[in-house]
Amino acid sequence: MSDRNELNGARGMKDKVPRDNLSRKDFMGTVGVCACLGGLSLAVTGALRSAVPGVLPDPSARFKIGTAGDFVPGQIKNFKEENVVLIRDDEGLYAISTLCTHLGCVVNRNEDGFQCPCHGSRYDHDGNVIRGPAPKSLPWFQIERLPGGQLSVDRNSEIPIGTKLKLDTEEEV
Amino acid sequence: MKTPSMEKAASRKDIHDLPPNTSSSSASSSGLGQLARNLRDLPGNLRQAVLRHGFPDSPRTRSQAVFSSLFLHIHSVRTHRWTLKQTFTLGLGVATLALFAILIVTGIMLMVYYKPTEAEAYQSIKDIHYVVPGGRLLRNTHRWAANLMIVGVLLHMARVFFTHSYQKPREFNWIVGIVLLILTFALSFTGYCLPWDQLAYWAVVIGSNIAGSPRELFEALGWTQLAGIGDLQREILLGSHFVGNEAILRFYWLHCVALPFLMTAFIGVHFWRIRKDGGMSRPEDILPDELDGLPSDKVARTSFQDPGKTYTLVCAVSDGSPQVDKDEENTVQSWPHAFRAELSVAMIILALVLLLGIFLDAPLKVPADPMVPDNPAKAPWYFLGLQEVVSYSAFAGGIALPFFFMASLALIPFLDREKFPTGRWPRQKEAGIIGFSSLLAFLSVVAILAFRVKFGWLRDWNPGINQLWIILVNPGTMLVMFFGLYTLWVTWRTGSTRLGTTAFFCCFLVFFVVMTYFGTVHRGPNWGFYWWPSQWPG
Numbered sequence: 001m002s003d004r005n006e007l008n009g010a011r012g013m014k015d016k017v018p019r020d021n022l023s024r025k026d027f028m029g030t031v032g033v034c035a036c037l038g039g040l041s042l043a044v045t046g047a048l049r050s051a052v053p054g055v056l057p058d059p060s061a062r063f064k065i066g067t068a069g070d071f072v073p074g075q076i077k078n079f080k081e082e083n084v085v086l087i088r089d090d091e092g093l094y095a096i097s098t099l100c101t102h103l104g105c106v107v108n109r110n111e112d113g114f115q116c117p118c119h120g121s122r123y124d125h126d127g128n129v130i131r132g133p134a135p136k137s138l139p140w141f142q143i144e145r146l147p148g149g150q151l152s153v154d155r156n157s158e159i160p161i162g163t164k165l166k167l168d169t170e171e172e173v
Numbered sequence: 174m175k176t177p178s179m180e181k182a183a184s185r186k187d188i189h190d191l192p193p194n195t196s197s198s199s200a201s202s203s204g205l206g207q208l209a210r211n212l213r214d215l216p217g218n219l220r221q222a223v224l225r226h227g228f229p230d231s232p233r234t235r236s237q238a239v240f241s242s243l244f245l246h247i248h249s250v251r252t253h254r255w256t257l258k259q260t261f262t263l264g265l266g267v268a269t270l271a272l273f274a275i276l277i278v279t280g281i282m283l284m285v286y287y288k289p290t291e292a293e294a295y296q297s298i299k300d301i302h303y304v305v306p307g308g309r310l311l312r313n314t315h316r317w318a319a320n321l322m323i324v325g326v327l328l329h330m331a332r333v334f335f336t337h338s339y340q341k342p343r344e345f346n347w348i349v350g351i352v353l354l355i356l357t358f359a360l361s362f363t364g365y366c367l368p369w370d371q372l373a374y375w376a377v378v379i380g381s382n383i384a385g386s387p388r389e390l391f392e393a394l395g396w397t398q399l400a401g402i403g404d405l406q407r408e409i410l411l412g413s414h415f416v417g418n419e420a421i422l423r424f425y426w427l428h429c430v431a432l433p434f435l436m437t438a439f440i441g442v443h444f445w446r447i448r449k450d451g452g453m454s455r456p457e458d459i460l461p462d463e464l465d466g467l468p469s470d471k472v473a474r475t476s477f478q479d480p481g482k483t484y485t486l487v488c489a490v491s492d493g494s495p496q497v498d499k500d501e502e503n504t505v506q507s508w509p510h511a512f513r514a515e516l517s518v519a520m521i522i523l524a525l526v527l528l529l530g531i532f533l534d535a536p537l538k539v540p541a542d543p544m545v546p547d548n549p550a551k552a553p554w555y556f557l558g559l560q561e562v563v564s565y566s567a568f569a570g571g572i573a574l575p576f577f578f579m580a581s582l583a584l585i586p587f588l589d590r591e592k593f594p595t596g597r598w599p600r601q602k603e604a605g606i607i608g609f610s611s612l613l614a615f616l617s618v619v620a621i622l623a624f625r626v627k628f629g630w631l632r633d634w635n636p637g638i639n640q641l642w643i644i645l646v647n648p649g650t651m652l653v654m655f656f657g658l659y660t661l662w663v664t665w666r667t668g669s670t671r672l673g674t675t676a677f678f679c680c681f682l683v684f685f686v687v688m689t690y691f692g693t694v695h696r697g698p699n700w701g702f703y704w705w706p707s708q709w710p711g
Binding site: 051052053056057058059080081083102103104105106108115116117118119120128129130131132133135136 | 409544547570
């Protein structure tokens with residue numbers, strides 16, 4: 001410390017005089033400084049709160065996918081804008097997210113399942129992770145029946161892998 | 174009353190000694206005569222009012238040129254000759270500052286035409302490129318200066334490290350330098366997001382998800398109540414859960430307001446501390462012949478009683494007061510020597526950036542398509558090393574590893590407090606450690622990359638493995654552990670913390686360079702391994 005003081009030309013400057021007890025004046029001064037710091041930090045916190053969006057300008061998590069009749073077994077429909085792929089097989093209809101659980105790129109469907117172009121994650125046909133850095137399997141979304149035979153997907157509600165919506169044959173007609 | 178010829182006879186450098194036009198007592202002076210004289214003296218008086226000193230051609234006026242100017246007085250009046258040695262600083266700090274200045278100027282110009290909305294951003298970049306007069310050069314220059322600034326900051330850091338210039342009392346300025354490095358990366362990232370092409374869009378998606386990646390760790394640990402921290406960071410960055418108008422506005426604000434403001438403030442502190450910490454680093458034991466070929470003046474070789482003191486006019490004007498039994502000062506006047514050196518570097522940089530900007534266009538991909546990412550979706554080159562480690566684990570590669578490296582770099586001056594000769598490039602034993610560490614780091618990085626490409630990693634052997642293993646045990650964390658152990662071993666073996674930190678610094682540099690190269694050249698579609706981009710399918 002001493003040599004730094006010399007460097008800064010503060011030679012001969014003595015340390016503060018040690019104080020044994022706090023005088024009233026010093027105490028009031030300390031309180032004043034603390035009050036200023038407290039007020040400032042409250043003000044800054046209040047200002048920073050505005051960084052957290054109060055209203056999220058997000059598109060709706062639900063979207064319509066048509067009627068049961070639109071899906072025949074073996075059919076795969078990719079809802080690109082919503083990043084969801086709808087698959088109809090003999091057991092029923094299910095919706096799988098196409099957003100990689102690693103860092104959110106859109107995965108491509110190929111014969112082995114799903115593949116992410118950004119960092120090489122791979123998923124099987126049901127969306128289970130089989131390779132790469134992805135921490136979770138691709139989520140399956142709830143499909144709901146709306147009045148009038150319409151179906152909709154809710155991207156906010158995840159369901160266990162393998163839960164398929166049974167579609168009655170009468171509905172398809 | 175003075176005659177014009179008398180006034181002319183007064184040397185121009187002494188103009189500050191002449192209180193201008195105080196001769197109002199003369200009988201012949203009418204108001205109009207006075208006005209005429211004032212008009213005649215206008216240029217000289219105006220110059221005096223602006224500059225506050227005469228033409229810098231004497232030691233006194235040259236000193237005044239430095240300390241009478243707001244913009245120059247960050248310099249000391251005299252500069253040590255060693256710090257003008259080209260092979261010592263390589264001009265890297267000034268080069269980086271020049272690049273930042275170019276970026277500020279071109280950036281402010283680009284702001285006139287750029288429109289930060291989803292719908293207009295891409296088109297406005299096209300307009301800048303094809304329609305705005307000079308816009309193409311402006312944008313190219315901005316882009317090249319940004320790229321070179323990354324290189325400049327890294328090389329400058331390496332120079333400071335290898336010449337032992339972070340040692341006491343310069344520890345804090347080293348930390349400020351690390352902050353400037355991080356800010357440079359942040360500015361680059363927020364900058365290439367703005368054109369809203371495919372690169373920009375997917376970079377924002379990936380970047381914001383990295384901010385959200387603490388979720389990966391907390392969910393793997395089972396602490397789901399903490400997982401929201403990552404989501405909050407992501408929300409603050411994007412202003413939404415989706416990448417759209419809010420995100421582009423926030424990145425624009427970061428790039429044009431918040432980060433440049435911080436950068437300017439920290440650059441100010443950085444320069445201020447150079448002065449306060451004793452000027453630019455230099456060895457204590459400079460031999461006279463080491464200074465051969467460097468500029469010199471009358472005072473350069475004289476000795477002063479108190480080399481530590483601030484230069485006063487006395488020492489500058491009277492050409493020194495020689496002392497016996499004192500070391501030589503070996504300083505020269507900053508005007509013109511230091512300024513000439515700095516201006517030369519700045520001009521070389523400007524020429525380089527302009528040449529690159531004229532001949533090589535800044536890339537612009539097709540407009541952002543939220544439905545289909547490019548394959549491979551690659552970041553700009555300086556983030557490809559990061560992209561490679563992120564491909565092991567989002568949290569480990571995107572947050573833990575960068576944090577570890579930046580924190581360890583920042584702590585270097587406090588972990589190594591040895592008195593190595595400051596201001597000299599490494600020699601002998603130290604150079605040996607540098608060579609060996611670099612080679613070892615190179616081989617270990619290449620070995621682990623080759624191993625992963627050839628044999629895969631944990632999940633390829635056991636797809637059901639817990640994510641915690643993926644986060645903790647991957648090529649990135651393994652290398653960091655290896656580097657850490659190797660650093661400890663060197664410290665123990667040599668008994669020197671300086672040599673230990675040297676080993677670590679070399680490992681970091683080699684890690685960065687090899688990972689960047691690997692991500693740039695050997696990664697292709699689906700982030701698979703390819704020898705050359707020409708072998709990519711499709």
